[in-house]
Every structure is written in C-alpha cells, then in structure tokens.
Amino acid sequence: MEHSKGRRLILFALPLQGHIVPMLELANLLHFKGFSITVVSTQFNKLNPSSYPHLTFDFIDEGLTESEASTNDLVHLISLLNEKCAQPFKECLVNLLSDVSKEPVACLITDLRFHFTQPLAKSFNLPRLLLRTGGASSLVVYIAFPHLHEKGYLPKQDSRLEEPVKGFPPLKVRDLPNIHTKDPEQYFQMVAGRLRDETEASQGLIINTFEDIEGKALIRIRDEFPVPIFGVGPFHKPFPTTTSSGPGSSVSLPQDQSCISWLNTQAPKSVIYAGFGSLAAISEEQFLELAWGLANSNQPFLWVVRPGFVQGAEWLEALPNGFLEALNGRGHIVKWAPQKAVLAHPAVGAFWTHCGWNSTLECICEGVPMICMPCSADQMMNARYISDVWKVGLQLDHGKERGGIVKTIRKLMVEKEGKEIRNNMSDLTKKADLCFKPGGSSYECLEGLVKHICSLDS
Numbered sequence: 001m002e003h004s005k006g007r008r009l010i011l012f013a014l015p016l017q018g019h020i021v022p023m024l025e026l027a028n029l030l031h032f033k034g035f036s037i038t039v040v041s042t043q044f045n046k047l048n049p050s051s052y053p054h055l056t057f058d059f060i061d062e063g064l065t066e067s068e069a070s071t072n073d074l075v076h077l078i079s080l081l082n083e084k085c086a087q088p089f090k091e092c093l094v095n096l097l098s099d100v101s102k103e104p105v106a107c108l109i110t111d112l113r114f115h116f117t118q119p120l121a122k123s124f125n126l127p128r129l130l131l132r133t134g135g136a137s138s139l140v141v142y143i144a145f146p147h148l149h150e151k152g153y154l155p156k157q158d159s160r161l162e163e164p165v166k167g168f169p170p171l172k173v174r175d176l177p178n179i180h181t182k183d184p185e186q187y188f189q190m191v192a193g194r195l196r197d198e199t200e201a202s203q204g205l206i207i208n209t210f211e212d213i214e215g216k217a218l219i220r221i222r223d224e225f226p227v228p229i230f231g232v233g234p235f236h237k238p239f240p241t242t243t244s245s246g247p248g249s250s251v252s253l254p255q256d257q258s259c260i261s262w263l264n265t266q267a268p269k270s271v272i273y274a275g276f277g278s279l280a281a282i283s284e285e286q287f288l289e290l291a292w293g294l295a296n297s298n299q300p301f302l303w304v305v306r307p308g309f310v311q312g313a314e315w316l317e318a319l320p321n322g323f324l325e326a327l328n329g330r331g332h333i334v335k336w337a338p339q340k341a342v343l344a345h346p347a348v349g350a351f352w353t354h355c356g357w358n359s360t361l362e363c364i365c366e367g368v369p370m371i372c373m374p375c376s377a378d379q380m381m382n383a384r385y386i387s388d389v390w391k392v393g394l395q396l397d398h399g400k401e402r403g404g405i406v407k408t409i410r411k412l413m414v415e416k417e418g419k420e421i422r423n424n425m426s427d428l429t430k431k432a433d434l435c436f437k438p439g440g441s442s443y444e445c446l447e448g449l450v451k452h453i454c455s456l457d458s
C-alpha cells in the first residue's frame with residue numbers, strides 16, 4: 001500500500017459500455033490499493049466524472065463525426081478510434097507526464113484493443129499494461145485465430161457448426177466468435193495480427209477473471225506469453241452493490257430506479273430478469289417471440305429493452321396494443337436498469353442474458369442462474385462455459401420461438417434440472433466470494449499486480 005502511494009496510473013478505456021465498466025471498476029480497485037488514478041475519456045461516450053470524485057479525469061477530442069460514432073460495425077469503429085485518438089491522446093500524455101503538480105506516472109493501462117498506444121508508450125518510455133475486459137477462455141481462442149483459420153474452423157461454415165473444435169474443449173464451431181462487419185479481413189488483422197505482438201510488447205496483461213472459473217485458460221495464456229498475467233476479477237467484487245450510478249450506469253441512458261420498487265413487490269426468486277447488454281440488436285420478429293415467451297411463461301419478468309435493441313424501431317412500438325396492461329403488473333419494461341442491484345435483489349430467480357462477459361461475472365457474483373441467448377463476439381463461448389462447464393445456466397435448446405422459450409424458462413424455474421443448476425450456481429458464488437479474501441486467488445494476484453506496477457519505475 002505504502003509503495004503505491006505517490007504513484008499515478010493513467011487508464012484509457014475503449015469507449016464502449018462493456019469496456020468502460022470494467023476499466024472504471026479496475027480504477028476503483030487500484031485506487032483502493034493506494035494509487036492515484038487519471039482516467040482519460042473520449043468525447044464519444046464521454047464519461048461523467050461526478051460519480052467518481054476519487055478519480056481524476058482528462059478528456060480528449062478525437063473528433064468522431066455523428067455518422068462515424070455508430071456501433072453498427074464495431075470493427076470499423078474500433079479501427080477509427082485507434083486512428084483518431086492517436087494525436088489527441090499523445091498531446092494528453094505529454095501534458096500528464098510533464099505535470100509536476102501531480103504524482104509521477106508509474107504506467108499506462110489501456111484496453112487491449114487500443115493498438116495505437118503501444119508505439120506511443122514506447123516513444124515516451126512509459127510502461128504499458130493491457131486490460132482484457134472479456135474472459136480468459138475467449139482470449140485463448142482469439143489468440144489462436146491464425147491456427148483456427150489454418151485448420152478451416154474459421155470462417156465458420158454452416159456444415160461444420162456442431163463439430164467440436166479440436167484442442168479447445170468444450171467449444172463447438174458454432175461457439176467461435178463472429179462479428180457483423182463489412183470488412184472481415186480487417187477484423188482478422190485486428191485480432192490475429194496484433195494481439196500476440198501487442199501482448200508480448202506490454203509489461204503485463206490484466207484480465208477480469210478469477211482462477212476458479214478460468215484457471216485452465218489462465219495457465220494457457222501464461223504458457224503463451226512471457227509477460228505477467230494477472231487474473232484479478234471480478235473487479236467489482238470487493239465493493240458493495242448500490243442502486244446509485246457508478247460503473248454500470250450507461251454512458252448515454254439513466255438507470256431506471258423503478259426496477260427496484262417493482263422488484264420489491266414480487267415474491268422471492270420468482271422474477272426473470274431479461275437484459276441483453278449495450279450492443280445486441282434483434283429483429284422485430286425475434287423481439288415478439290421474446291415478448292410472448294416471457295408473457296406465456298407465467299413468471300413475473302423485468303425486461304430491459306434498450307432503445308436500439310429492436311432493429312428499425314424506436315422502442316416498444318412493435319408490441320401489440322395493451323400487451324403489458326393485459327399482464328396486470330406481471331411484467332415491467334425499462335430502457336436501462338441498475339443491473340448489479342437488480343441481480344442482487346432477492347426477487348430475481350433467473351437472468352436471461354446475451355452472456356456478455358460483465359453480465360456473466362455480475363450474475364455469478366449474485367448467484368442467479370442464467371438462460372443464455374448469445375448474439376456475437378465472445379458471447380457464444382461464454383454461453384458454452386455457462387451451460388457445459390460451470391453448469392450454471394441453460395442454452396435455449398428448445399429454440400428461440402415463444403414455445404421453446406417457455407419450455408426453457410420452466411425447466412430453469414420449476415423443474416428438477418433447475419434445482420441442480422441453482423445448486424451449482426450457489427457453489428460458484430461461494431468461490432467468487434472467497435477469491436478476494438486473504439489467500440484467495442484474486443486477492444493474491446492483486447497484491448502481485450501492485451508490486452509489479454511499483455517495480456516498473458524503480
């Protein structure tokens with residue numbers, strides 16, 4: 001603790017919800033360990049410092065135009081951000097490094113996808129650590145992209161979807177990452193071409209995970225790279241869950257606190273919480289199947305329908321007139337929820353999720369079993385671990401139509417299989433509780449990370 005005092009860290013998150021949340025949680029963790037923290041934010045998805053009085057914020061103007069600031073093609077957006085942040089971030093670094101009124105900077109911690117920061121940090125002789133906001137098991141797959149291409153697993157072919165991916169149990173070809181982009185070659189280069197070199201050139205890799213869920217993947221990553229690897233998650237675990245904003249509050253939408261007052265009126269473990277993260281989008285037809293699946297399940301449900309979730313719609317206009325009213329208060333729909341507080345609420349009995357990594361970890365910490373509806377990127381891999389390895393959730397094996405959805409919900413909420421899954425989840429939650437206690441894997445790894453950072457400038 002004493003060594004971290006008097007040292008400043010610069011943190012730079014990729015400005016997407018699923019990346020910002022863990023970076024801010026890591027900022028909290030490192031601040032708690034005694035470091036002073038400066039978080040650099042872009043104008044796109046600009047952070048609001050008022051929730052973080054203990055952190056210092058610096059803003060850069062990357063100048064994305066309105067049409068460029070679209071999340072429809074993430075590969076294109078990430079590539080543009082790498083291009084457009086380069087100069088303003090460099091100027092920001094010059095200022096931060098020469099500011100004698102503040103503590104000396106020990107290192108820069110950037111998102112793994114901010115490739116441009118590698119030569120930049122090198123030119124300043126500034127140690128640079130990387131943050132992997134997703135899981136370790138999916139990272140193992142991303143690192144193996146060239147191999148998976150060579151073996152013909154990627155790009156995915158419809159005829160091979162059920163085939164196991166050799167060397168990557170329990171994954172099937174269908175679980176491998178996919179991303180909607182105009183430029184698959186750019187995606188391949190971004191992942192395959194840079195990930196290995198970048199990691200090797202860094203002073204270490206921090207991953208939001210813990211040994212009990214991804215020990216094997218962490219060993220594999222440690223074998224692959226000569227740099228220290230720190231599995232110090234779930235980053236939010238040491239801090240109490242509150243209903244106020246903080247990491248998790250949307251960069252663009254306020255958290256709707258009516259979720260909590262509505263949950264207060266529901267029976268223990270009866271509610272299905274349905275929420276699909278900050279980026280997923282589905283067709284109107286699929287949306288209606290989800291709506292009727294929830295309605296016909298006869299369970300109470302709290303559903304986050306983010307504006308943009310239904311393709312081509314503003315918000316709920318695709319729902320039949322009187323849909324919610326007919327349920328007599330059994331359903332509650334909001335645009336954005338205080339998700340961690342919702343998952344911690346005693347009325348919640350299941351989480352129907354897209355299996356984004358943050359949602360997965362938050363759910364494990366709160367002991368809520370899952371129904372998996374992965375949409376893209378790492379989510380299919382996360383879902384496979386949830387259903388087949390940790391056995392704490394179900395896939396929609398009966399189909400994504402209303403009838404299949406009802407069957408899966410009932411299996412989890414009412415039938416015998418659900419009980420086993422709840423027991424498995426409760427065991428896993430206990431492990432998550434222990435990982436930040438003295439002697440726990442994340443506790444020890446965090447101590448190691450603090451020492452490592454303190455050794456970088458000595």
Ligand code: UDX
Nearest residue numbers: 018021134248277278279304336337339356357358359
């Ligand atoms: C994206 C990818 O989809 C995901 O696969 C990857 O692992 C991380 O980046 P996202 O889709 O936003 O993330 O999902 P997720 O990782 O689950 O992060 C969403 C965050 O927003 C969570 O911290 C969640 O608590 C928060 N959230 C979501 C809310 O606070 N309220 C909501 O209503 C919905």
